[in-house]
Amino acid sequence: MSDRNPESSNLNALNRDVTESILSLLPIPSLVRFSTVSKHWRSIITSLPPSPSPSPWLFLFGIHNTSSFHNQSFGFDPLSHSWLRLPFPSLPSLHLVGSDRFLFSTAPRFSFSPILNPHWRPTSPLRFPRINPLLGVFPASSKLILVGGVASIGGLVNIDDRSPVQIYDSALDSWELCPPLPEAFRSNAHETLSSALCKRSFYVFDVTSCFISSFSLDTYTWSDVQTLRPPGLLFAFLNSCNDALVLGGMCYSDRGFSFNLWRVDQGSMEFSEIAIMPDALLFGLLVDSEDEDDAHRFTTLKCVGSGNLVYVFNQDAHKKYPACVCDIGVENGKCTWRSLPNLPSPLNKFHKLVTFCSTLSITDVFHSDEAHIGFAGLVW
Template identity: 90%
Template structure:
């Protein structure tokens, strides 16, 4: 006769199921702490299935002359807290972030998971790029490299007109495609914003408001259109919940405001979905004597993904203040809130790499533990 008590086994299984259900509701920073409670809890946590989550905001501050001053931060919207991340060793200072990865684009192209630094070189890129636009197509294991400036022997080639380059990770190979439309090329490394929506990679000029998209199905560019809501000073294009969202500064009869618009693919028709509260907007600004000077807004940047759009100030004098808008609230309403301050001390940087990405617990623990 077995010594095992069926009722006791069922109770243990029930307790494990309840524990798993509770832990699955917690933010990732809490799960990391609770994984040290016991081997059982660690096993449960590292075995949790991937779940949809609100995107985190990542900031990687790079100091050109002293790597000691480099810093990296991640904001978890569920716990409403910033985490200071160990700054990874870098193959170069030419970084781009997207979809849970950091990419070094020159002189050799390589990539690494954000939270588990492990740099992997790709086959040689045909044209090395500095400050390119980059998008990852998870469904096809491909990424697209657009714009930026050329790098030859470590030197910048400002007259470069290189084609779009697509990397296939399954084949470890690069493919050349038609370059950016001529309308974008004069400022291809300074004023371009991008958004990956479905099977199209959109490129938007922050200043001229030209927009075009590259189809991953046909490898062709769409006609160049203009996307400029009334009073727009500058804007950034994002992809949120499979829809295009434009976020930017306006100057209208109501004064300065930061607005969000939903943009229809194809027609480029737009509809306003949110306006940042004035108190939040002016809380992002560096003190300026001339209150009517629109140039003081030029250091604001907007990145978004999923249900969240983050707006922050890239000027280090105010230690990079930020706020966020939840555009996924029920009844079509949007909710703004400020983010807590970055954990001190915060250095000044020559370059700030910023992007959004969702995370799961498997991104935190090594694959042999998950």
């Protein structure tokens, strides 16, 4: 390939369909670099069709309460198996939620922005302003759902027992108030709840009591509250992977501690085990401390997942935030685990960690020239 005349490279001589097939196999960081080769390559790369089954990235936003200079954000690309340092978005507040390629700021006014091209768009006022609500973006729709959270009055947190459900339609810029979260979840709704959006239902799961209920996006009604507790479960988090519910959590049995994954039937709520994290990975996630027993050391673990991947990480591990990922095999039914590399240095100490996973496409990167400039300047 000629460095002096990229337009005459062998790749440019290939049929466009063949070229697109080759480029579609590359990770996004590689595509960003190759887009700078020539205008011809950039044109091909920016017009690549979305992958039919993209692997979700893990996003980590570290927030410092008193100095925005110490805020940092990172994205893990599973295809290149590498962390990328992202430019930290200018936030309307410190109350941040993420889902489905978007960031959401919940106070003082609800706003949303693409992850890679921060451009905040405020919504009409919420009926019940909330901090740290559960949130889901409707698939192939202009709507999103907010469940629970805590009230904010004059910038102060006001804990109350109301857990409203509010649905936003971005096409109409309007909020609709729906039946509230069932009573069984309301005591500590803002601290112990996990959620997953799966097949037109928004599931809410209490990570300690193991209560579960679903809100239908078609009928706007809640199902009966049930209990979902596999044997030996200490705490767990609910995720939606490949259009199925997946529960990931810590267990204790005669064999000791383990982190397990279960597939959950949406109708019967019956569960079946699909994977157990290897012990070497599990204990590699722990905080090194001789002053705490194992049960307490596991409490800072959390998992998030979508598509074919479930990420497990430590939210409070002396600034290192170690993590691993499980690839849930679709065709062969096998699950494979691997550890993630360390986050890029220097790494600051955060007061709050916002984590979620989301798919990305090359169109998200090249949404505009500003997005391209910001992404091309990342640390690979």
